[in-house]
Each structure stands twice: as C-alpha cells, then as structure tokens.
Amino acid sequence: xxxxxxxxxxxxxxxxxxxxxxxxxxxxxxxxxxxxxxxxxxxxxxxxxxxxxxxxxxxxxxxxxxxxxxxxxxxxxxxxxxxxxxxxxxxxxxxxxxxxxxxxxxxxxxxxxxxxxxxxxxxxxxxxxxxxxxxxxxxxxxxxxxxxxxxxxxxxxxxxxxxxxxxxxxxxxxxxxxxxxxxxxxxxxxxxxxxxxxxxxxxxxxxxxxxxxxxxxxxxxxxxxxxxxxxxxxxxxxxxxxxxxxxxxxxxxxxxxxxxxxxxxxxxxxxxxxxxxxxxxxxxxxxxxxxxxxxxxxxxxxxxxxxxxxxxxxx
Numbered sequence: 001x002x003x004x005x006x007x008x009x010x011x012x013x014x015x016x017x018x019x020x021x022x023x024x025x026x027x028x029x030x031x032x033x034x035x036x037x038x039x040x041x042x043x044x045x046x047x048x049x050x051x052x053x054x055x056x057x058x059x060x061x062x063x064x065x066x067x068x069x070x071x072x073x074x075x076x077x078x079x080x081x082x083x084x085x086x087x088x089x090x091x092x093x094x095x096x097x098x099x100x101x102x103x104x105x106x107x108x109x110x111x112x113x114x115x116x117x118x119x120x121x122x123x124x125x126x127x128x129x130x131x132x133x134x135x136x137x138x139x140x141x142x143x144x145x146x147x148x149x150x151x152x153x154x155x156x157x158x159x160x161x162x163x164x165x166x167x168x169x170x171x172x173x174x175x176x177x178x179x180x181x182x183x184x185x186x187x188x189x190x191x192x193x194x195x196x197x198x199x200x201x202x203x204x205x206x207x208x209x210x211x212x213x214x215x216x217x218x219x220x221x222x223x224x225x226x227x228x229x230x231x232x233x234x235x236x237x238x239x240x241x242x243x244x245x246x247x248x249x250x251x252x253x254x255x256x257x258x259x260x261x262x263x264x265x266x267x268x269x270x271x272x273x274x275x276x277x278x279x280x281x282x283x284x285x286x287x288x289x290x291x292x293x294x295x296x297x298x299x300x301x302x303x304x305x306x307x308x309x310x311x312x313x314x315x
Contacts, residue, residue: 004033025070043084044075065093102252103245110139112230126196127209133189134206140182142254145247149214151205158187168281223247256295263301
C-alpha cells in the first residue's frame with residue numbers, strides 16, 4: 001500500500017520534475033506526516049491539518065495559513081488516490097500578511113557582526129571566514145540571503161567586479177556590480193577557500209567547513225547565534241533562533257541607506273528609484289517604495305521634499 005510518507009516523496013519528485021525546487025514545502029510535508037503518525041491517522045483530515053498548521057502558537061497567522069496551503073495542495077493531489085482524503089477549504093485561516101518593520105543596522109553593528117562571525121569555532125578557519133565574508137557581502141550589496149548562498153564560483157567575476165545572480169525570488173536573473181573593496185574581500189575569500197579546501201563536491205562560492213554548499217536554515221541559525229553574542233538578540237533556550245534583527249535586514253539596511261543618501265544629496269529620488277529596484281531585483285518599483293513608508297527617517301525626508309516642491313510651485 002502506498003503510505004502517506006511514500007506519497008509525499010512521490011509528490012515532491014513530481015513537482016521537482018516540473019521545475020519547482022520545493023525544498024521548504026517538502027520538509028514541511030514530512031513534518032506533517034510525522035504529526036499524522038503520532039495522531040494515529042493514515043489519511044488527511046481538515047481537523048488534523050488545521051491543528052498541525054497552527055503550531056507553534058507563537059507564529060503569525062500568515063505562517064499558519066502558509067503551512068495549511070502546503071497541505072492543501074498535497075491533499076488535492078492525494079485525493080485522486082485516497083478517497084478518504086479531506087481537502088482543507090481555502091481561506092479557512094484568513095490572514096493579512098504584514099511585512100516586518102526593517103531593522104537598520106549601524107556601521108558599528110555590521111562590524112561587530114562580521115567580527116563575531118570571524119571568531120566562530122572552526123578547525124580550519126573556513127567556517128568563520130565563510131560567514132564573515134557572506135555577512136559582509138549581504139550588507140554591502142543588498143542581495144537576498146538566498147541569492148548570496150546560491151552564488152557559484154562561475155557567478156563571481158573577480159576581475160570585472162560583477163555578480164551574476166541567477167536563482168532569484170521571482171526567477172529573474174540580473175547582474176550586480178560591486179564596490180572594489182567588496183571585490184577584494186571576495187577575492188581574498190576565494191584564495192583562502194581554495195587553499196583550505198582544495199577538493200569540494202560543489203560549485204558553490206560560499207562553502208561550509210566540509211566544502212559543501214551552505215543551507216539557508218543553518219545560515220539563519222548561525223546568524224542568530226552571532227547576533228545574540230553581540231547583544232542584538234536576547235538569549236534563548238532549546239536551540240531556538242529567537243526574535244530580533246534578521247539576516248534579511250541587511251538587505252533592508254542597504255536599500256534604506258541608499259535612499260537616505262539620495263534624499264540628503266538632493267537627488268530626484270523618483271527618477272533614481274527604478275535603478276535601485278533593478279539592482280535589488282524587485283519585479284515592480286512599488287516594492288522599493290515600501291522602504292519609504294517603513295522607515296521613519298525616509299518618510300520624513302520624503303515629506304520634506306514634497307513640501308519643498310509645493311512651496312516652489314506656489315511661490
């Protein structure tokens with residue numbers, strides 16, 4: 001008999017064959033099957049799906065809805081094979097996703113993060129070197145964490161100072177020019193990486209102590225550990241990441257700092273905004289305008305600029 005665990009693997013294999021990576025949903029479905037087994041059920045019910053999706057209780061409703069949506073898609077596929085399967089109704093967990101207010105790191109905090117990362121326990125020193133360089137790259141380029149982790153050796157042009165970002169959130173590739181200091185830091189990392197780990201089973205630019213590609217979940221946990229060490233996050237128990245400034249906030253810092261610099265320099269931000277949107281890989285410029293609303297200093301600068309324009313028109 002085709003068990004639920006076997007069905008999940010078959011479903012994941014089919015979806016990946018159609019071009020979907022499905023890494024996080026696959027892991028979620030495996031945990032869902034663990035939950036069903038603990039409940040003594042070999043088929044999906046709406047009641048069990050809801051109970052699983054709403055764990056842990058401290059998560060936002062949007063996270064619950066996302067978890068249930070993963071189960072709903074699998075249940076729809078599974079129902080063609082097992083007629084006992086119940087498909088959870090849509091919008092049974094209504095929510096409105098809220099974007100987290102970005103944390104804008106100071107220059108000193110960035111230096112502290114990189115310094116603490118460079119002291120991570122590491123037999124060869126590669127782990128510490130990898131995380132210090134990765135965190136520095138994210139802070140200076142505004143790449144999404146997943147984009148930095150996905151970089152391969154061939155994507156990093158150390159001569160021209162350009163990154164080829166291919167695995168993006170929306171499937172759009174782009175080229176990201178980098179400052180000469182960033183290029184030098186990446187060149188130094190590349191040289192030391194090759195010296196410390198000559199044979200590697202991956203083409204990834206950033207690698208672990210064993211020479212393997214980094215996993216985003218492990219990177220996030222490592223970042224949380226480094227953040228706690230310098231006081232940016234409170235202590236936690238049970239190996240949890242806890243709350244506080246996130247790795248994604250390095251991207252937010254880059255974007256907001258650029259906008260603030262433009263306003264202070266008196267540039268026409270509306271004209272410059274599409275350039276920043278393209279650099280960040282946003283599919284629409286409105287996603288870039290969100291920073292103005294999210295950061296009080298930017299909102300005040302934008303308000304001041306509008307007031308100045310109004311005075312110029314009326315004078």
